[in-house]
Amino acid sequence: MSQLLTNKAITPRNKDYSQWYNDIVLKAxxxxxxxxxxxxxxxxxxxxxxxxxxQILDKMFKDTGHVNAYFPLFIPxxxxxxxxxxxxxxxxxxxxxxxxxxxxxxxxxEIVVDDEAKLEEELIVRPTSETIIWNTYKSWIQSYRDLPLxxxxxxxxxxWEMRTKLFLRTAEFLWQEGHTxxxxxxxxxxxxxxxxxxxxxxxxxxxxxxxxxxxxTPNERFAGAIETYCIEALMQDGKALQAGTSHFLGQNFAxxxxxKFANKNGELEYVWATSWGVSTHLMxxxxxxxxxDLGLVLxxxxxxxxxVVIPVYKGIEEVEEIKTKIQFxxxxxxxxxxxxxxxxxxxxxxxxxFAEYEMTGVPIRIAVxxxxxxxxxxxxxxxxxxxxxxxxxxxxxxYIRNLLEEIQKNLYAKAKKRLDASICKVDKWxxxxxIIETKGGFVYAHWDGTAETELKIKEETKATIRCIPLHxxxxxxxxxxxxxxxxxxxxxxxxx
RNA sequence: CGGGAUGUAGCGCAGUUGGUAGCGCACCAUGUUCGGGACAUGGGGGGCGCUGGUUCGAGUCCAGUCAUCCCGACCA
Numbered sequence: 404m405s406q407l408l409t410n411k412a413i414t415p416r417n418k419d420y421s422q423w424y425n426d427i428v429l430k431a432x433x434x435x436x437x438x439x440x441x442x443x444x445x446x447x448x449x450x451x452x453x454x455x456x457x458q459i460l461d462k463m464f465k466d467t468g469h470v471n472a473y474f475p476l477f478i479p480x481x482x483x484x485x486x487x488x489x490x491x492x493x494x495x496x497x498x499x500x501x502x503x504x505x506x507x508x509x510x511x512x513e514i515v516v517d518d519e520a521k522l523e524e525e526l527i528v529r530p531t532s533e534t535i536i537w538n539t540y541k542s543w544i545q546s547y548r549d550l551p552l553x554x555x556x557x558x559x560x561x562x563w564e565m566r567t568k569l570f571l572r573t574a575e576f577l578w579q580e581g582h583t584x585x586x587x588x589x590x591x592x593x594x595x596x597x598x599x600x601x602x603x604x605x606x607x608x609x610x611x612x613x614x615x616x617x618x619x620t621p622n623e624r625f626a627g628a629i630e631t632y633c634i635e636a637l638m639q640d641g642k643a644l645q646a647g648t649s650h651f652l653g654q655n656f657a658x659x660x661x662x663k664f665a666n667k668n669g670e671l672e673y674v675w676a677t678s679w680g681v682s683t684h685l686m687x688x689x690x691x692x693x694x695x696d697l698g699l700v701l702x703x704x705x706x707x708x709x710x711v712v713i714p715v716y717k718g719i720e721e722v723e724e725i726k727t728k729i730q731f732x733x734x735x736x737x738x739x740x741x742x743x744x745x746x747x748x749x750x751x752x753x754x755x756x757f758a759e760y761e762m763t764g765v766p767i768r769i770a771v772x773x774x775x776x777x778x779x780x781x782x783x784x785x786x787x788x789x790x791x792x793x794x795x796x797x798x799x800x801x802y803i804r805n806l807l808e809e810i811q812k813n814l815y816a817k818a819k820k821r822l823d824a825s826i827c828k829v830d831k832w833x834x835x836x837x838i839i840e841t842k843g844g845f846v847y848a849h850w851d852g853t854a855e856t857e858l859k860i861k862e863e864t865k866a867t868i869r870c871i872p873l874h875x876x877x878x879x880x881x882x883x884x885x886x887x888x889x890x891x892x893x894x895x896x897x898x899x
Numbered sequence: 900c901g902g903g904a905u906g907u908a909g910c911g912c913a914g915u916u917g918g919u920a921g922c923g924c925a926c927c928a929u930g931u932u933c934g935g936g937a938c939a940u941g942g943g944g945g946g947c948g949c950u951g952g953u954u955c956g957a958g959u960c961c962a963g964u965c966a967u968c969c970c971g972a973c974c975a
Contacts, residue, residue, distance in 0.1 A: 421969080436967075496974070565900075565973060572974065645975060684975045715934050754935035772934060782934085899975085 413762075415696045420640045421568075427690055428569045431699040431763045434686075441567040441574030445683070448763065451707040453577065453683060457557065459609050459704075460579065460681070463601050469553040469581060474535050476559075477526035482534035486659040489533065492626020496563040498528040498574075528561040533627065533652070533678055536582045537660040544584060544674055546665050551594070552584040570687035571644075571899050578682035584674045586664065588653070591675035592630075595651040598679040599632040602647035610685070611702040611815040612636050612692045613822045614646055615845070615894065617870025622854045625678075629653035635869045635894070637822045638691040641843015643869045643896035646688050649679035687899070693787070693814050699764030700786055702814050703807040710736060710743040710803060711765045715753045715772035722747055728776055728796075732769075735800045741807065761786060766810050767803060787813050828892070832883050835895065839866045845896045849889035851882035860884050866895045 413430060414422040428434050433449030445453065461471070477500060483490045504520030507513070529535065536554075544552060557579045567573050581598060585591040599616060606612045614634035624631040628650040636646045657663070657673040666672055693700040703709050712733065714725040726747065736743040746756055753770065760768050770782040781799060784791040787810045794802050825844025829835045835846050850856060850868065861867050871893045880889045 425968090438966090440966075492974095560975095562974070564975095566969095566971085576975075578975080648975075680975080682975055687975095717933055721933095749933095752933050752935090752937060754933090754937085756936085757934095758936045770934070774934075 413696055413698060416639065423696070424687075424691060425569060427694050427699055433690070433699070434569050436569075439574075441564060443569055443573050445577075448707060449686065452689070452701070452705055453686060455705050455707065456605075456609075456685060457579070460601075460605055461555075461557075463605060464555050464579075464581065467553075467597060467601060469555045469583075471556065472554050473556055473558070474532050474539065476529055478529050478532070478535045480525045480527055482538055483527060485534065486627050486655055488655075489627035489659075493530045493562070497530055498561045498563055500526040500528065529558070530560055530562045531678075531680075532556060532558070532560075532580055533582065533656055534660075537656040537662060537676070540582075540584055540674070541660050541662045544662055544664050547586050547667060550584055550586045550664060550674065551590065553581075553594075554583065555579055555581040568687075570683050570690070573683070576683045578680050580678060580680040583677045584657075584662070585677070586666065586672075586675070588675050591653075591677050592651050595630070595632055595649045595677045595679070598677070599634065599647070599649040602649065602679070602681060603634050605681075606634060606636065606646050606685075606688075607815065609702070609704045610689050610692070611704075611811055611818060612646065612688055613815065613819040615822075615870065615872055617872045617875075617894065619648075619870060620854070620857060620868045620893070622857050623868065625650045627652060627655050628678075629655070632873075633870055635845075635896075635898075636688050636692065637818075637825050637844060637896075638688070638899065639821070640691075641825065641897070643845065643898040644684070644688050644691070645869070645898065646685060647679070647681040650677060652676035652678060692818050694764065697758075697789075698762035700814070701764035701766060703766045703811050706764065706766050707742070708744055708763075708765050709741050709807060710767045710769060711756075711760050712743065712745045712769045712771065713753055713756050713760075714745065714747055715770055721773055724773070725771055725776065729771055729781070732781075732796075732799055736803065739800060739804060741803065757784075761789075767806060785810055787817075826894070829883060830880075835860075835866075835883050836864055839864045839895065839897060843897065845869065845894045847892045847894055848883040849880035849891070850893045851885050851887040851889050853885075853887075856882060856884050856887075860895065864895075864897075866897050869894045869896050869898060 413426040416423045431448065432446050434446055435444045437444045483493070501522055502516050502520045503522060504517040505514050506517040508515045540552065543549065559575055559577050561575045564572050564574055583594050585594060603614050603616055606614045614636050616634055619631040619633055625648060630651040632649040634646045636644050638644055654673040654675060656676050662674045663671045664674055689705065690699060693702065712729065714722055716722045716725055726745065733743055733745060757768065764786060766786050768784040768786070770784070775781055779796045780793045781796055782791055782793055783806070785806060827838050827844065827846050829838060829846050829848045835848055838846050846866070857868055871891065875891050877891050880892070881887065882889045
């Protein structure tokens with residue numbers, strides 16, 4: 404028994420936060436390591452969560468006028484050199500295809516790359532698709548009537564990361580990337596901000612993850628962007644996590660790929676661009692935002708299974724009786740669009756199931772035995788608070804619906820409280836260092852606006868400027884590091 | 900790419916001074932159980948990451964190599 408617990412138990416957060424995270428991802432069945440370095444297997448349970456994220460986001464994209472398309476996985480190497488800062492940003496982490504054929508070696512025993520099948524021009528496995536897409540947009544855009552062009556792509560991308568971690572940083576990851584083209588800068592900026600708001604709404608309403616909206620410093624900007632907007636979330640260990648980005652690309656890519664349109668006066672102008680994306684990184688954020696030492700905790704809106712019903716019984720007659728008496732509950736919940744499962748697996752006992760569904764983060768667990776039926780009641784346990792309550796079997800559906808909403812709100816409120824409490828206004832350098840080192844969270848401090856200071860702070864504390872909050876208060880002050888003049892505070896934190 | 904660690908059954912691990920692999924969980928069968936990770940009995944499964952040495956004999960010693968994890972520098 405103790406052996407069993409050792410095998411199944413999750414490392415507590417306060418013992419080893421990183422191990423706790425790994426344990427949850429593995430033991431809740433979200434993902435697994437693969438035979439390929441840095442690449443993971445997303446298991447069915449984890450993938451179902453990703454699919455739900457996709458469905459909800461996809462609807463939000465379509466409701467804001469976007470359509471989906473698909474562009475190639477491979478990008479000719481030459482495309483990358485067309486936008487200078489873009490190459491610089493991605494060159495160090497690209498997977499490159501150089502050959503297109505294998506053969507048996509001379510001894511006929513081993514498969515080797517056929518040197519004669521060398522590609523004329525190497526292909527890059529996309530780390531992001533701006534280049535191939537803008538190369539395509541060149542032929543799609545001639546007139547202002549072709550604009551705006553609002554396209555999204557769901558895809559996998561590869562960035563050859565040196566050090567990887569399940570969901571948070573993998574060599575291959577899944578994401579969506581929106582790439583839009585506009586006639587004016589103002590319209591493109593409006594789009595960039597609109598999509599940032601879509602992301603923020605999704606994070607907060609669906610994933611119950613409160614975020615701070617802001618813009619990146621030039622140093623932290625996306626390679627090739629004029630302005631990078633982001634939403635930043637806070638994990639339970641006090642580290643920040645970028646939950647989504649939206650970039651105003653100006654005319655950089657239009658110029659690089661020569662994409663011009665004729666305006667109403669017949670004059671040729673370069674197109675204005677945006678790109679925006681969220682990735683399976685969000686899965687990591689979801690895990691780390693709400694889960695506890697018993698396992699995963701999922702907000703009802705994203706949980707693959709919202710309600711599990713566990714019959715407690717002896718013998719086959721009892722199960723059948725229980726199943727008959729509560730069938731109406733399953734039916735009604737389904738009618739209300741609530742996902743529910745009755746787990747009558749005979750091989751496991753109730754206690755085992757209780758632990759298992761806690762591990763996998765199912766928001767509501769219902770236990771029902773003969774004793775309950777006699778009293779016309781069922782036991783309802785909520786995953787977020789780990790509390791149990793007996794409720795009448797007369798009208799349970801309304802109670803459950805309300806409870807799901809309540810859990811969703813509670814998870815958000817808890818995370819929001821943590822985020823708000825983590826933000827420290829700091830004026831002294833020593834204090835900044837101390838808070839970053841011990842308490843974590845966001846430090847709101849004056850910054851002189853130079854990349855030099857930003858890098859020094861990073862070197863000395865490992866904290867980066869996560870963002871300059873939108874609509875940030877403008878106030879006179881002295882930079883927390885250099886003491887030089889500053890016009891506003893920015894948010895510092897260590898980050899994933 | 901630097902530092903640390905680990906590769907033995909599906910999973911988690913143990914294998915004494917080298918002697919021809921074992922434990923728990925899981926799995927299969929039967930029975931008893933079933934309100935917080937059940938129990939009994941009986942089964943099946945691996946040749947120890949890979950390569951090459953030393954030796955009568957190698958998970959055990961030596962050399963090399965590969966992979967993975969953790970910690971750093973880089974990133975969503």
